[in-house]
Amino acid sequence: MTATRIAIVGVGKIARDQHIPAIEASPDLTLTATASRNGQVDGIPAYPDIDAMLAAEPDLQAISLCQPPSARHAAARSAIAAGKHVFLEKPPGATLSDVEDLCAAADAAGVVLFASWHSRWAAAVEPARDWLASRTIRSVEIAWKEDVRKWHPGQDWIWQPGGFGVFDPGINALSILTRILSGPVRLEAATMEVPANRASPIAAELTMRSAGGAPIHAVFDWRQTGPQSWDISVETDGGTLVLADGGNRLTIDGAPHDVPADREYPALYDRFAKLIAEGRSDVDLAPLTLVADAFMVGARVTTDAFED
Amino acid sequence: MTATRIAIVGVGKIARDQHIPAIEASPDLTLTATASRNGQVDGIPAYPDIDAMLAAEPDLQAISLCQPPSARHAAARSAIAAGKHVFLEKPPGATLSDVEDLCAAADAAGVVLFASWHSRWAAAVEPARDWLASRTIRSVEIAWKEDVRKWHPGQDWIWQPGGFGVFDPGINALSILTRILSGPVRLEAATMEVPANRASPIAAELTMRSAGGAPIHAVFDWRQTGPQSWDISVETDGGTLVLADGGNRLTIDGAPHDVPADREYPALYDRFAKLIAEGRSDVDLAPLTLVADAFMVGARVTTDAFED
Numbered sequence: 001m002t003a004t005r006i007a008i009v010g011v012g013k014i015a016r017d018q019h020i021p022a023i024e025a026s027p028d029l030t031l032t033a034t035a036s037r038n039g040q041v042d043g044i045p046a047y048p049d050i051d052a053m054l055a056a057e058p059d060l061q062a063i064s065l066c067q068p069p070s071a072r073h074a075a076a077r078s079a080i081a082a083g084k085h086v087f088l089e090k091p092p093g094a095t096l097s098d099v100e101d102l103c104a105a106a107d108a109a110g111v112v113l114f115a116s117w118h119s120r121w122a123a124a125v126e127p128a129r130d131w132l133a134s135r136t137i138r139s140v141e142i143a144w145k146e147d148v149r150k151w152h153p154g155q156d157w158i159w160q161p162g163g164f165g166v167f168d169p170g171i172n173a174l175s176i177l178t179r180i181l182s183g184p185v186r187l188e189a190a191t192m193e194v195p196a197n198r199a200s201p202i203a204a205e206l207t208m209r210s211a212g213g214a215p216i217h218a219v220f221d222w223r224q225t226g227p228q229s230w231d232i233s234v235e236t237d238g239g240t241l242v243l244a245d246g247g248n249r250l251t252i253d254g255a256p257h258d259v260p261a262d263r264e265y266p267a268l269y270d271r272f273a274k275l276i277a278e279g280r281s282d283v284d285l286a287p288l289t290l291v292a293d294a295f296m297v298g299a300r301v302t303t304d305a306f307e308d
Numbered sequence: 309m310t311a312t313r314i315a316i317v318g319v320g321k322i323a324r325d326q327h328i329p330a331i332e333a334s335p336d337l338t339l340t341a342t343a344s345r346n347g348q349v350d351g352i353p354a355y356p357d358i359d360a361m362l363a364a365e366p367d368l369q370a371i372s373l374c375q376p377p378s379a380r381h382a383a384a385r386s387a388i389a390a391g392k393h394v395f396l397e398k399p400p401g402a403t404l405s406d407v408e409d410l411c412a413a414a415d416a417a418g419v420v421l422f423a424s425w426h427s428r429w430a431a432a433v434e435p436a437r438d439w440l441a442s443r444t445i446r447s448v449e450i451a452w453k454e455d456v457r458k459w460h461p462g463q464d465w466i467w468q469p470g471g472f473g474v475f476d477p478g479i480n481a482l483s484i485l486t487r488i489l490s491g492p493v494r495l496e497a498a499t500m501e502v503p504a505n506r507a508s509p510i511a512a513e514l515t516m517r518s519a520g521g522a523p524i525h526a527v528f529d530w531r532q533t534g535p536q537s538w539d540i541s542v543e544t545d546g547g548t549l550v551l552a553d554g555g556n557r558l559t560i561d562g563a564p565h566d567v568p569a570d571r572e573y574p575a576l577y578d579r580f581a582k583l584i585a586e587g588r589s590d591v592d593l594a595p596l597t598l599v600a601d602a603f604m605v606g607a608r609v610t611t612d613a614f615e616d
Contacts, residue, residue, distance in 0.1 A: 097594075104491060296404075
């Protein structure tokens with residue numbers, strides 16, 4: 001089988017660090033073009049925007065969208081209308097209804113839509129899911145605390161309405177949570193701390209419940225200096241499982257558990273190639289649904305102004 | 309076929325005005341019990357809460373939940389666990405994940421779940437849908453303006469986080485909108501006016517788009533004194549359709565269009581009885597999804613304090 005001709009839209013930091021190396025290492029995919037206002041890749045045809053690229057490269061088969069979520073819907077619709085398969089970075093849209101529109105459009109066009117959740121492919125996530133499958137879950141505690149100045153320096157869009165704020169990293173925790181537990185996770189209550197000079201939360205606390213009735217508590221905080229935390233701890237009838245480092249490290253009752261080598265983005269692109277081969281879409285909205293629920297029912301508390 | 313034995317939970321104004329008369333008029337249903345902190349129905353066994361009722365009335369087959377949305381999830385879970393079919397007043401839950409949890413639980417238990425949207429059963433909605441089906445839609449304008457002091461006097465819960473605010477009536481407009489248009493409706497932007505002393509919006513403006521690309525503009529306002537407006541106007545290539553009075557009156561290019569007699573709640577219960585007979589659930593989350601999306605990406609503007 002010949003490799004699928006794929007293009008990247010949005011050649012920014014995440015594309016350079018993760019997407020491009022993963023595509024270049026894949027036997028199933030060939031990077032054929034890029035579309036980006038600024039970035040490009042040596043030796044690969046570069047276009048200023050997706051529509052110019054689609055017009056000039058009719059043989060493209062798939063498009064990976066790596067730009068911020070607010071611009072993603074229009075680009076995805078263009079790609080689908082041109083008959084291309086679409087890979088969406090997380091979150092798959094600015095809104096749930098954006099993504100549902102894309103699902104309907106992709107189905108009608110007969111193309112594959114893949115809503116990727118990269119944290120779900122961190123090395124220890126599947127081992128954690130397997131270990132939990134035969135245990136009864138008693139409670140879950142999530143701490144997702146990082147320094148926004150380090151990870152999003154000067155990024156104004158994350159603070160605008162629709163910019164998600166601290167849910168931008170927090171949704172990664174929710175994507176892992178909804179993968180390692182069986183059955184739906186339900187949001188019961190939320191509190192969001194919003195800086196006086198911003199529209200989006202800098203911190204959030206979520207009270208959730210598993211389908212089996214176990215309480216789930218999550219704290220997301222963007223004001224963490226020093227060591228950063230991306231940890232999920234699960235108490236079960238068979239011991240305590242801790243997923244640390246954003247899903248990359250696993251301990252059971254304090255003892256380290258072997259996990260396979262980390263290949264988050266390569267695994268994502270393997271999955272996309274498999275979906276294309278099978279003609280099947282994969283769009284799980286559970287993480288974004290929990291975020292939307294938190295905004296809908298969450299209490300908002302004004303906190304100190306945040307200056308970058 | 310004998311009539312299905314149904315109970316009502318939450319005997320308040322909406323139950324007395326609508327649900328009880330509709331059930332009493334139905335040949336398919338028999339009102340068998342009620343559970344409510346205060347209200348009851350003459351001649352029908354009354355219980356203080358759903359769990360007491362379920363224990364005392366094992367022959368019940370279906371439960372209609374008419375209490376405020378925040379209490380509905382726990383009651384629905386109890387009813388499903390007891391093997392009863394469940395009718396949910398709108399909105400079907402406080403959150404989307406609440407409802408998804410109920411869907412999974414109902415499927416597992418083999419019972420029917422019906423998320424009712426009563427405004428969709430207003431007399432002119434189906435005629436409007438039929439008329440629009442063969443037209444190209446150019447734009448939609450929604451004005452849903454009412455006096456909160458008249459319709460929700462002293463109801464504190466609607467102003468709390470999760471109380472929906474003006475989306476409590478606004479979701480009725482969204483339920484009609486998503487019924488009369490074909491394909492998904494997508495939220496693009498929203499602005500919410502929130503009183504300085506409250507957590508939920510008193511007014512909202514939504515910018516949406518149809519699957520076909522037509523702009524949709526909605527204004528919800530709870531500060532309307534004098535005449536109240538619940539109107540949806542649709543410009544098409546074949547003329548202008550106006551659905552007025554909350555879906556009950558239809559004009560095309562200004563000319564009144566005959567509609568069947570109004571039987572909103574009786575039609576809802578006919579539908580529920582049919583779903584039970586067919587063993588099929590009906591849960592459309594599109595209206596609640598648009599509300600969650602509006603809260604997630606909407607800009608919040610503080611406005612005058614609201615005193616009841």
